[in-house]
Amino acid sequence: MKNTIKTELQNHLLDYINEGVLTNDNINDLYHLAFTQDHYLIGYYNCSEWLKEHDLTCFEAIEIVKQWHNDNFGSFTMDINSETVVNSLIEIYGLELVSELDIETIEDLKDKLEEK
Numbered sequence: 001m002k003n004t005i006k007t008e009l010q011n012h013l014l015d016y017i018n019e020g021v022l023t024n025d026n027i028n029d030l031y032h033l034a035f036t037q038d039h040y041l042i043g044y045y046n047c048s049e050w051l052k053e054h055d056l057t058c059f060e061a062i063e064i065v066k067q068w069h070n071d072n073f074g075s076f077t078m079d080i081n082s083e084t085v086v087n088s089l090i091e092i093y094g095l096e097l098v099s100e101l102d103i104e105t106i107e108d109l110k111d112k113l114e115e116k
Contacts, residue, residue: 001097004053009094013030013034022034036091047086051086061086064089068092
């Protein structure tokens with residue numbers, strides 16, 4: 001994961017904490033609430049611009065998502081457009097980020113995210 005994406009996703013988690021979306025009551029649903037419950041980005045143009053902002057070509061993003069799906073599900077069968085690819089990429093990177101965190105409370109999470 002590129003550092004620019006990691007920083008953006010960390011800030012996304014901090015925003016959710018500061019907005020009260022993530023709390024100690026729902027910390028076990030952290031990944032779902034932050035990265036899968038809603039689309040991270042909506043619109044083909046916005047998603048294409050997001051890829052450019054993070055210096056990813058559409059083909060690189062597709063390959064990352066395709067490889068992850070093949071590794072985890074044995075196949076890759078999704079519609080390919082900038083919106084589905086970017087949101088899948090966010091889900092993959094969000095899972096990676098959350099898996100790296102060793103936290104028990106929202107306060108722990110906030111402290112770790114603010115350190116970076």
